[in-house]
Amino acid sequence: MAYIQFPEDFKWGVATAAYQIEGAVRQGGRGPSIWDTFSHTPGKVLNGDNGDVACDSYHRYEEDIALMKELGVNVYRFSVSWPRIFPEGTGKVNKEGLAFYHRMVDKLLENGIEPMCTLYHWDLPQVLQDKGGWDNRETVEAFVAYSELIFKEFSGKIKSWLTINEPWCVSFLSNFIGAHAPGNQDLALAVNISHHLLLAHGKAVARFRDLDIPGKIGFAPNVTWLEPYSRDQEDVEACRRGMGWMVDWFLDPIFTGTYPAFMVDWFAANQAPLQIKDGDMEWIKQPVDFIGINYYESNVGRHNPQGGMLEVESVDMGYKKTDIGWFINAEGFYNVLTFIADKYGEIPIYITENGICINDGVEDGTVNDQRRIDYLKGHIAAVARSLKSGVNIKGYITWSLLDNFEWAEGYSKRFGIVHVNYRTLERTKKESFFWYQKVIGNSWLEV
Numbered sequence: 435m436a437y438i439q440f441p442e443d444f445k446w447g448v449a450t451a452a453y454q455i456e457g458a459v460r461q462g463g464r465g466p467s468i469w470d471t472f473s474h475t476p477g478k479v480l481n482g483d484n485g486d487v488a489c490d491s492y493h494r495y496e497e498d499i500a501l502m503k504e505l506g507v508n509v510y511r512f513s514v515s516w517p518r519i520f521p522e523g524t525g526k527v528n529k530e531g532l533a534f535y536h537r538m539v540d541k542l543l544e545n546g547i548e549p550m551c552t553l554y555h556w557d558l559p560q561v562l563q564d565k566g567g568w569d570n571r572e573t574v575e576a577f578v579a580y581s582e583l584i585f586k587e588f589s590g591k592i593k594s595w596l597t598i599n600e601p602w603c604v605s606f607l608s609n610f611i612g613a614h615a616p617g618n619q620d621l622a623l624a625v626n627i628s629h630h631l632l633l634a635h636g637k638a639v640a641r642f643r644d645l646d647i648p649g650k651i652g653f654a655p656n657v658t659w660l661e662p663y664s665r666d667q668e669d670v671e672a673c674r675r676g677m678g679w680m681v682d683w684f685l686d687p688i689f690t691g692t693y694p695a696f697m698v699d700w701f702a703a704n705q706a707p708l709q710i711k712d713g714d715m716e717w718i719k720q721p722v723d724f725i726g727i728n729y730y731e732s733n734v735g736r737h738n739p740q741g742g743m744l745e746v747e748s749v750d751m752g753y754k755k756t757d758i759g760w761f762i763n764a765e766g767f768y769n770v771l772t773f774i775a776d777k778y779g780e781i782p783i784y785i786t787e788n789g790i791c792i793n794d795g796v797e798d799g800t801v802n803d804q805r806r807i808d809y810l811k812g813h814i815a816a817v818a819r820s821l822k823s824g825v826n827i828k829g830y831i832t833w834s835l836l837d838n839f840e841w842a843e844g845y846s847k848r849f850g851i852v853h854v855n856y857r858t859l860e861r862t863k864k865e866s867f868f869w870y871q872k873v874i875g876n877s878w879l880e881v
């Protein structure tokens with residue numbers, strides 16, 4: 435049996451997000467978010483599911499932390515619910531909300547688990563959406579004020595910060611494709627929102643520096659790899675667009691202070707011109723200490739003039755699929771990690787999300803999710819291979835600790851290494867939990 439040994443200081447973790455696990459949406463002083471509105475709008479979420487109860491982690495966080503302790507993780511990546519802190523988005527602070535996160539962070543620290551805080555994981559206060567949401571530049575300032583409050587409140591307790599989770603999902607998936615809250619389908623709107631998200635990120639990083647908060651700050655783009663179906667220039671360019679709006683669009687501005695010209699031109703040709711105000715790019719290119727990379731799947735792509743706005747389509751090459759229909763391709767993980775390192779240099783990287791939807795249920799007190807173990811093994815091996823190729827990866831955080839509310843798919847799609855019975859809220863450790871526990875304990879991978 436061969437082993438891949440990870441670096442001594444390599445971090446292992448699990449990730450969740452507030453709206454997907456907390457529940458208690460009308461308790462503890464929390465205000466409504468766009469996901470409360472969206473999930474309660476008929477037809478938006480499969481089976482009419484919503485996050486009203488979710489995994490009830492607002493009340494059961496100690497049980498969740500006990501699972502993390504048993505698992506042996508060094509890091510827990512969670513998100514703060516903005517409307518639990520500012521029920522109106524700005525103005526009056528909800529002290530009960532702050533107290534909840536203090537209780538949770540203190541319990542993590544007591545158990546030797548490092549909190550990694552995502553400030554925005556999609557649950558925008560509805561009051562701000564009513565004023566235009568991320569399309570309104572005032573929301574940028576509201577995010578900075580919210581971030582400042584959390585920085586100051588948890589300074590010294592939380593030392594790893596992520597501003598925004600998956601800005602591509604917040605802009606294009608939610609405002610052009612329309613599958614997520616608030617569900618718009620307007621490319622020009624989505625492009626403008628993507629710019630405001632980057633502006634909010636940059637201004638929050640600048641505030642973090644000005645306040646001299648101890649710790650490190652980054653953000654967490656979701657990435658993919660699109661392999662051209664042929665070497666035809668049309669296929670190659672189509673694949674660059676398919677990655678360009680998700681990877682380059684959000685990383686170039688932070689690392690170079692400019693948007694990728696090929697995408698600026700493509701959006702402009704689709705009546706979605708980028709509108710930048712003087713000084714914006716200076717704010718956006720604030721240096722970050724690390725980037726979080728969220729990776730799930732990659733595809734083989736080819737040009738198709740009828741392939742949507744980007745004129746690209748995915749080609750089914752017969753790769754195995756997950757239970758949410760995504761292709762399994764660990765090679766793509768290696769390819770996109772080395773692409774990012776080649777293009778953006780030595781910036782430290784945490785894998786802040788990687789996991790698989792496998793819907794196996796509980797049988798005889800366990801869940802035999804061997805397909806999840808196979809996926810995690812292949813993708814953690816790709817991380818090891820990337821490390822050997824010089825990619826500066828500092829840690830691996832799997833999505834997710836718990837089965838949880840999977841956005842428009844509701845509770846039908848399970849990503850957890852711990853099964854959740856949504857009727858009883860009982861947690862059941864899956865076989866993958868014990869497999870991951872062993873990887874963490876040894877910090878090596880049997881291959």
Ligand SMILES: OC[C@H]1NNC[C@@H](O)[C@@H]1O
Pocket residue numbers: 451454600656728787833840841849
């Ligand atoms: O689809 C699985 C995950 N992807 N990244 C963002 C998370 O909130 C999702 O649950």
